Amino acid sequence: MRILASYNIKGGVGKTAAAVNLAHVAADRGHRVLVIDLDPQGAASFYFRVKPKVKGGGKGLVGGKRDLDDLIKETDYESLDLIPADFRYRNLDLMLEAEKKSTSRLRKLLRPLSADYDVVILDCPPSVSLVSEAVFEAADALVIPLIPTTLSLRTYEQLEEFRMEQKIKKLKLLPFFSMVDRRKALHREILETFPKSHTNTLGVPIPYASAVERMGVERQPLTAFAPRTAVAGAYRALWDAVDAATG
Ligand SMILES: Nc1ncnc2c1ncn2[C@@H]1O[C@H](COP(=O)(O)OP(=O)(O)OP(=O)(O)O)[C@@H](O)[C@H]1O
Numbered sequence: 001m002r003i004l005a006s007y008n009i010k011g012g013v014g015k016t017a018a019a020v021n022l023a024h025v026a027a028d029r030g031h032r033v034l035v036i037d038l039d040p041q042g043a044a045s046f047y048f049r050v051k052p053k054v055k056g057g058g059k060g061l062v063g064g065k066r067d068l069d070d071l072i073k074e075t076d077y078e079s080l081d082l083i084p085a086d087f088r089y090r091n092l093d094l095m096l097e098a099e100k101k102s103t104s105r106l107r108k109l110l111r112p113l114s115a116d117y118d119v120v121i122l123d124c125p126p127s128v129s130l131v132s133e134a135v136f137e138a139a140d141a142l143v144i145p146l147i148p149t150t151l152s153l154r155t156y157e158q159l160e161e162f163r164m165e166q167k168i169k170k171l172k173l174l175p176f177f178s179m180v181d182r183r184k185a186l187h188r189e190i191l192e193t194f195p196k197s198h199t200n201t202l203g204v205p206i207p208y209a210s211a212v213e214r215m216g217v218e219r220q221p222l223t224a225f226a227p228r229t230a231v232a233g234a235y236r237a238l239w240d241a242v243d244a245a246t247g
Pocket residue numbers: 010011012013014015016017018039043124125126178179180206207208209210212213214215
């Protein structure tokens with residue numbers, strides 16, 4: 001079982017879009033996939049039309065008293081399940097703090113899922129918090145959307161530094177470019193130069209495309225309602241790159 005987290009310190013960079021579409025593509029490719037919506041805003045749950053409620057709130061997830069199985073919901077797609085967000089996740093940090101060895105708790109909790117799932121995708125809220133530390137310990141790889149701007153790249157460097165400090169070097173960082181507009185010279189320039197100094201960069205940029213925004217209207221993965229668009233093709237290629245880097 002591979003545990004992947006769609007993560008960036010920054011908000012609004014395409015984490016949820018990546019989590020939802022990569023999950024759909026992975027399931028379509030024959031993997032048994034579970035998405036865990038860790039963001040109290042519940043965007044991934046919304047896109048999959050799953051009601052964002054977990055009994056017991058975040059406590060159900062980290063307390064571990066409740067069997068994780070009870071929290072799992074089916075989606076409309078074969079081999080694709082979801083643990084929805086709960087608004088009370090906003091207290092997840094406090095609850096993790098109250099737990100002993102809190103940050104390893106999530107990893108332990110996910111372990112039994114390996115009988116039922118090949119791929120777990122965590123859709124993370126933006127920030128560095130105890131939740132993200134728990135995610136860093138639980139995940140095999142972070143899939144990191146980067147908008148090709150200087151500030152965006154800076155937050156990526158900060159994440160690399162944080163990873164070194166925390167001695168979580170076994171955690172793979174898999175950055176990819178998100179919301180790319182090739183008409184912008186800066187975007188073209190960064191796409192050219194950044195991968196030279198960061199060879200772990202996935203070679204599949206996701207273009208800026210209004211079809212992605214329509215996910216909120218359709219409430220489906222883009223790869224489900226607009227499979228023939230170029231951006232859907234990009235998400236499929238991105239999954240193949242993630243698959244190859246983590247398989
Ligand atoms: N490739 C893209 N092209 C155009 N719009 C996009 C693209 N990717 C994401 N968006 C839009 O940008 C907004 C933010 O995307 P998304 O919710 O995936 O980001 P996020 O990093 O998960 O945000 P948050 O930090 O709030 O969780 C959404 O309205 C989404 O529809």
